[in-house]
Amino acid sequence: MVVEKSYADMQEAGIDIIISISFGEKDYPEHFNRQFGYAEKFGVKLLVIDEGLYMRTPIDENWAQKQKSYSEYNSFGGLLLGDEPSVREFDKLRVLYLEFKKKYPEKLGFINLLPCWAGGALLSGKEDEVISYEEYVNEFVKTVKPDYLSYDLYPFVGEFPFVRNEYFQNLAVIREAAARENIEFYSFMQGTSYGEGIRMPTEVEMLFQVNTSLAYGCTGFFWFTWNVPIGALPAGESYRSAIIDYYGNRTERYESVKKCIKQIRFVETYLSNCKCVGVFKVENERKHIDNTNVFIFGKHLIVGEFLEHEDVYLYVVNSSLTESDFISVETKNGEIYLLEDKNTLFDENIETEIKAGCAALIKVSE
Numbered sequence: 001m002v003v004e005k006s007y008a009d010m011q012e013a014g015i016d017i018i019i020s021i022s023f024g025e026k027d028y029p030e031h032f033n034r035q036f037g038y039a040e041k042f043g044v045k046l047l048v049i050d051e052g053l054y055m056r057t058p059i060d061e062n063w064a065q066k067q068k069s070y071s072e073y074n075s076f077g078g079l080l081l082g083d084e085p086s087v088r089e090f091d092k093l094r095v096l097y098l099e100f101k102k103k104y105p106e107k108l109g110f111i112n113l114l115p116c117w118a119g120g121a122l123l124s125g126k127e128d129e130v131i132s133y134e135e136y137v138n139e140f141v142k143t144v145k146p147d148y149l150s151y152d153l154y155p156f157v158g159e160f161p162f163v164r165n166e167y168f169q170n171l172a173v174i175r176e177a178a179a180r181e182n183i184e185f186y187s188f189m190q191g192t193s194y195g196e197g198i199r200m201p202t203e204v205e206m207l208f209q210v211n212t213s214l215a216y217g218c219t220g221f222f223w224f225t226w227n228v229p230i231g232a233l234p235a236g237e238s239y240r241s242a243i244i245d246y247y248g249n250r251t252e253r254y255e256s257v258k259k260c261i262k263q264i265r266f267v268e269t270y271l272s273n274c275k276c277v278g279v280f281k282v283e284n285e286r287k288h289i290d291n292t293n294v295f296i297f298g299k300h301l302i303v304g305e306f307l308e309h310e311d312v313y314l315y316v317v318n319s320s321l322t323e324s325d326f327i328s329v330e331t332k333n334g335e336i337y338l339l340e341d342k343n344t345l346f347d348e349n350i351e352t353e354i355k356a357g358c359a360a361l362i363k364v365s366e
Contacts, residue, residue: 003248004038004041005248006038006227006244006248007038007039007041007042007044008042009244009250009254010042010044010226011042011043011044012258013254013257013258013261014258014261014262014265015044015223015226015261016043016044016045017044017045017046017047017077017108018039018044018045018046018047018226019047019049019080019110019222020035020046020047020048020049032069032070032073036073036074036075036076037075039073039075040073040074040075044075045075045076045077045078046073046075046076046077047077047078047079047080047108047110048070048076048078048079048080049080050066050070050079050080052066053066053067053079054080054081054082055081055082055085055089055092055093055096056096058095059095059096059099064103067079067100067103067104071103071104071107076107077107077108078100078104078107078108078109078110079100079107079108079109079110080110080112081093081096081097081100081109081110081111082096082111082112083111083112084112084113084114084118084152085111085113085114086114086122086123086124086125087123087124087125087131087136087139087140088124088125088126089125090139090140090143090144091143093111093143093144094143094144094145096109097109097111097144097146098145101147110150111144111146111150112150112151112152112188113136113137113140113149113150113151113174114136114151115151115152115153115166115170116133116153116166116169116170116173117153117164117166117170118133120132123135123136124136133169133170133173134173137149137173137174137177138177141177141181146183147183147184148178148183148184148185148186148220149174149177149178149183149184149185149186150185150186150187150188150220150222151170151174151185151186151187151188152187152188152222152224153166153167153170153187153188154188154190154198154224155167155190155209156190156198156199156201156205157197157198157199158197158199159199160199160202160205160321161321161322163208163321167212168212168302171187171212171213171216171218171279172216172279174187174216175216175217175218175276175279178217179217179275179276184219184220185217185218185219185220186218186219186220186221186222187213187218187220187221187222188221188222188223188224189206189209189210189213189221189222189223189224189260190205190206190209190224191206191223191224191225191226191242191243191253191257192224192225192228192239192240192241192242192243193239193240193241194238194239194240195238200240200241200253201253202256202321203252203253203255203256203259204321204356204357205321205357206253206256206257206260206357207256207259207260207263207357207358207359208317208319208321208356208357210260210263210264211263211315211317211357211358211359212302212317212319214263214264214267214271214304214315214317214359215279215302215303215304215315215316215317215359216276216279216304217276217279217304217306219272221260221261221264223243223257225239225242225243226242226243226244227242227243227244227245227246227248228241228242228244228245228246241253243257263359266361267315267361270313270361270363271306271313271315271361273308274306274307274308274311274313275306275307275308276304276305276306277290277291277305277306277307278290278304278305279302279303279304279305280302280303280305281300281301281302281303281319282296282297282298282300282301282303283298283299283300283301284298284299285297289303289305289312289314289364290305291305291307291312292312292331292364293331293332294312294314294329294330294331294336294364295329295330295331296314296316296327296328296329296330297327297328297329298316298318298325298326298327298328298354299320299325299326300318300319300320300325301316301317301318301319301325301327301354302316302317302319303315303316303317304317311363311364311365312363312364313361313362313363313364314329314361314362314364315359315360315361315362316329316354316359316360316361316362317354317357317358317359318354318355318356318357318358318359320356320357321356321357322356323356324353324354324355324356325353325354326351326352326353326354327350327351327352327353327354327360328349328350328351329349329350329351329362330348330349330350331348331349331364336348336349336350336362336363336364336365337362337363337365350362
């Protein structure tokens with residue numbers, strides 16, 4: 001049951017938008033008022049799941065009226081139009097997306113794509129038609145013409161520290177499509193354990209997700225799931241726990257999420273107006289950074305390069321989940337700022353430790 005404490009917890013953690021529980025035909029006005037009221041009180045926007053509107057065409061009077069009823073609430077953030085659709089559903093989603101955008105341009109008509117491990121037939125929606133993930137994403141962009149991309153891939157399966165092989169592939173495909181279309185992209189972060197083999201993430205793993213996504217230019221972060229879904233058993237038959245447990249109590253992951261969101265907000269102050277121009281690995285090598293006179297050395301780094309006018313920013317992530325990396329950054333001329341320590345200026349080089357899953361934001365002034 002939705003309670004005021006849940007929204008207070010969101011506000012304290014820094015959550016500013018959530019995908020709501022489903023609204024169905026049997027829900028009463030007081031149910032809407034309670035959810036939207038709590039959301040407004042604590043500064044949270046609701047992305048509504050409505051069983052009667054989800055993936056539904058043609059657009060009729062009932063569709064329009066229900067959207068209008070939600071839009072009357074200040075905390076209405078948008079509507080979930082589709083989740084993990086196949087190519088066969090893209091034409092329908094284009095109709096829904098354009099109609100919603102026309103009526104509510106400041107709200108989010110939300111569509112979330114499949115992950116790349118889904119496979120060709122699942123992507124196409126036809127058993128006899130196998131397509132690549134690149135083709136799937138490109139067809140979505142071509143057909144729906146969205147203002148953003150969003151997807152989910154939960155990387156922590158099996159035993160620690162294994163990470164799905166497709167994790168960085170998915171980030172790369174989405175980043176490249178978003179960069180080509182000059183749009184943002186969002187991603188879901190794993191905050192729960194469910195099904196067979198999906199393990200509970202540690203704080204290091206949660207930071208790893210956030211930091212690698214930031215390095216690739218991700219600008220929107222959803223946590224799956226905030227609480228154990230309604231309908232699950234107390235023992236968590238399918239979902240074993242989440243950020244908030246079955247009884248509404250904070251789990252140890254709550255403080256980890258707060259830490260992650262604080263990191264995101266910090267990075268946003270520097271990179272919000274930047275363009276991600278490339279991502280590369282540094283693995284036991286001394287590597288030159290394009291557009292700079294900078295060289296960087298490390299054992300297992302993911303580096304995102306961002307440009308804003310004459311400024312170059314490097315978001316350097318330790319991609320290991322088990323050990324620290326000691327990085328060396330040097331420049332022939334210019335200045336380097338390690339923004340984790342705003343008062344520190346390096347005229348020639350940096351040598352510093354980055355803990356497992358963590359990152360450093362470096363500004364290079366030529």
